[in-house]
Each structure stands twice: as structure tokens, then as C-alpha cells.
Amino acid sequence: HWIVDNFSITHQHYPQIEEAAQLIRKGEVVAFPTETVYGLGGQVKLDQAVQKIFTAKGRPSDNPLIVHIADRKDVNRLAESVPDYAEALMASFWPGPLTIIVPKQEGVLSELVTAGLHTVAIRMPDHPVALALIKEAGIPVAAPSANRSGKPSPTTAAHVLDDLSGRIAGVLDGGDTGVGLESTVVDCTGPYPVILRPGGVTLTDIEAAVGKVEIGGSTFQNAKAVPKSPGMKYTHYAPEAPLYLIEGTHSFIQEKIDELRAEGKKVGMMATEESEHFYVADRIISCGCRYEIESVAKHLYGALRSFNSSSLDVILAETFPLEGVGAAIMNRLEKAAGHRWIKEVD
Numbered sequence: 348h349w350i351v352d353n354f355s356i357t358h359q360h361y362p363q364i365e366e367a368a369q370l371i372r373k374g375e376v377v378a379f380p381t382e383t384v385y386g387l388g389g390q391v392k393l394d395q396a397v398q399k400i401f402t403a404k405g406r407p408s409d410n411p412l413i414v415h416i417a418d419r420k421d422v423n424r425l426a427e428s429v430p431d432y433a434e435a436l437m438a439s440f441w442p443g444p445l446t447i448i449v450p451k452q453e454g455v456l457s458e459l460v461t462a463g464l465h466t467v468a469i470r471m472p473d474h475p476v477a478l479a480l481i482k483e484a485g486i487p488v489a490a491p492s493a494n495r496s497g498k499p500s501p502t503t504a505a506h507v508l509d510d511l512s513g514r515i516a517g518v519l520d521g522g523d524t525g526v527g528l529e530s531t532v533v534d535c536t537g538p539y540p541v542i543l544r545p546g547g548v549t550l551t552d553i554e555a556a557v558g559k560v561e562i563g564g565s566t567f568q569n570a571k572a573v574p575k576s577p578g579m580k581y582t583h584y585a586p587e588a589p590l591y592l593i594e595g596t597h598s599f600i601q602e603k604i605d606e607l608r609a610e611g612k613k614v615g616m617m618a619t620e621e622s623e624h625f626y627v628a629d630r631i632i633s634c635g636c637r638y639e640i641e642s643v644a645k646h647l648y649g650a651l652r653s654f655n656s657s658s659l660d661v662i663l664a665e666t667f668p669l670e671g672v673g674a675a676i677m678n679r680l681e682k683a684a685g686h687r688w689i690k691e692v693d
């Protein structure tokens with residue numbers, strides 16, 4: 348567990364980053380901070396390194412990884428072709444929370460990275476520690492989020508250690524991540540960009556940069572669509588107790604809490620700073636400020652994880668409007684809840 352102070356990184360020499368990069372070169376796996384969530388990195392060429400990532404996470408082998416780069420030129424080595432609109436996306440949002448899917452160049456990656464697909468997911472993170480690590484490793488780094496499969500993604504080094512301690516070579520601790528939710532995944536293999544996973548870069552941002560955009564995958568409550576991004580079909584982000592999304596007035600929500608507690612259940616309530624004082628429950632956690640929706644994105648996973656320390660029987664969570672990063676928040680909450688809703692009918 349190496350601690351790195353993000354802010355001075357460009358001006359200083361960090362032996363911790365060199366040590367982590369050396370481990371990556373040798374084929375070990377190391378967790379590192381990005382601006383979205385912590386990633387678990389291994390070098391992209393070596394089967395054993397990539398296999399270690401899947402094993403440490405308990406991740407199904409048919410779910411491909413994102414290749415992280417620090418130099419835009421690496422795209423030309425990894426991709427067979429790049430459409431103009433993808434160039435525009437990279438120019439607008441890199442480094443940043445956007446992943447592009449493009450046809451892959453054969454023979455440059457371990458087949459395990461792309462899980463047998465003919466496409467590759469690429470992103471340049473906007474985080475000084477991540478960029479320094481990738482540069483120092485001298486090779487692109489395949490990295491999924493650094494959580495055990497099915498759990499919320501880690502937004503602190505402590506979350507990484509809770510899930511993966513003893514299973515990985517180390518974690519570079521750069522403090523809390525920024526966005527708090529994973530990158531937006533955009534399929535760039537067709538005539539238009541298609542958003543497969545909503546994330547830090549919003550639909551509006553992408554439309555402003557490239558015009559026409561489609562929404563695909565199982566994102567945005569589009570449950571009928573066949574998952575094009577393999578990861579979208581698995582259970583995700585779930586706390587230990589079953590989670591329900593609840594919509595209605597504070598008094599409706601409190602009635603539901605009371606009913607559940609009357610049945611002898613221990614109830615957790617995920618609220619916001621505006622609403623937490625309205626509720627009485629066994630555990631109440633605020634995931635941020637409803638009117639600063641970015642703060643909810645930032646604290647959502649930490650809040651979901653916090654419920655695990657209270658041995659609850661059920662958790663209810665408030666919902667959010669789909670505008671801006673709200674789409675990504677609701678996408679993750681829907682998955683965490685397995686699409687279970689309780690709604691007030693008027």
C-alpha cells in the first residue's frame with residue numbers, strides 16, 4: 348500500500364510509482380487511482396498478467412477489459428481503424444472519463460483482454476498518478492475497476508484493500524477519486540457513436556461534440572436491448588442486503604420503512620443531505636447533495652459500501668432525475684437494485 352500525493356506528482360520523483368510500474372512490467376497486477384474509480388492494472392501483452400486480473404476480481408472471462416493509455420499515439424497501434432467522430436471524441440474528452448470501442452489491431456494484445464472480441468476498449472485517464480504509472484510501465488495497462496466482481500467500484504484505496512487485499516501486488520493510494528462513477532463507454536464501430544454505458548461524460552456533452560449519438564446496451568433503463576457490452580449483463584454494484592429503489596414523498600417512504608421494521612426487518616435508507624433528517628431507520632446514509640448531482644456520483648459507491656457494516660435486512664434508496672450524470676447514477680442504482688422499485692401511486 349503505497350501512498351502518493353497526487354497534486355505534486357508532476358514535480359516530484361515517486362519511487363512508489365516506479366516500484367508499481369516495475370511490478371507491472373514483470374507481469375504483476377497493481378491497483379491505481381483514476382479520475383473515475385480505482386483500476387486494477389496489468390500489462391496488456393502478457394496472458395499471465397491479464398489472467399491475474401480476472402482471478403483477483405473473480406471476473407467472468409467473457410467480460411473484456413479497458414486498455415488504459417497515456418499517449419494518444421498508442422490508439423493507432425491498438426486500433427485497426429478509427430472513425431472521424433471517434434477522433435473528435437478523443438480530442439474533446441481525453442484525458443477524461445470516456446472509453447472508445449474500436450476495431451482492434453490483431454496481435455498486439457493478449458486475447459484475454461478483449462475476451463475474444465474483434466474490438467478493443469481504450470481510454471486515457473485524467474489522473475496524474477494513473478498517467479505517470481502507465482508512462483513508467485512503458486506499455487498500455489489493461490484495467491477493470493479494482494473491486495471484487497459484483498461489488499460497487501472502489502473510490503478509495505481502503506475500498507480496494509477491503510476487496511482485494513492479499514490478492515494483488517499492491518495499491519497506489521492517491522486519495523479519493525474524482526467523478527466516482529466509471530467512464531462513459533462509447534461504441535465507435537458503426538456510422539454513429541453508441542453509448543453502451545453512461546458515465547462521467549454525459550449524453551449532452553457527447554452530442555455537443557459530435558452531433559448524432561445513439562443509446563444502446565442495457566443503459567438508460569433500456570432493459571430489452573441485447574447487451575452489446577458484455578459487462579452489462581452481470582449483477583453489479585450491489586451492497587450485501589437487497590436494495591430497492593423508492594419513489595414518493597418523504598412520508599410515503601417513511602411509511603414503507605415503518606412497515607418493514609414492523610415485520611422485524613433492519614432497514615437502511617439511502618438519502619441525501621436534503622432528506623436524511625426526514626427519516627427514522629436502522630441506518631441512514633446520505634450519498635450527497637441532490638442539487639449538486641456530481642456530489643451524488645462521487646459518494647454513491649462509498650455510501651452503498653457503508654451499509655455493509657450494519658447487517659441490514661433491506662435497503663431503500665431514493666432515486667434521481669436522468670439529466671446529466673443522473674443517467675449514470677440511475678444506471679448503477681438500477682443494477683444495484685436488480686431493477687426492483689417501490690413507487691407511490693397517486
Ligand code: TXA
Nearest residue numbers: 383385386411412466467468491492529530576577578
Ligand atoms: O472508469 C472506468 O472505465 C474504470 C477505470 C478503472 O478506468 N474501468 C472500468 O472497467 O470501469 P470495467 O472493466 O469495470 O468496465 C469496462 C466495461 C465493461 O462493461 C466491459 O464489458 C466493457 O467496458 N467493454 C470492454 N471492452 C469492450 C469491448 N471491446 N466491447 C464492448 N464493451 C467492452
Ligand code: MG
Nearest residue numbers: 491492500529
Ligand atoms: Mg467494473
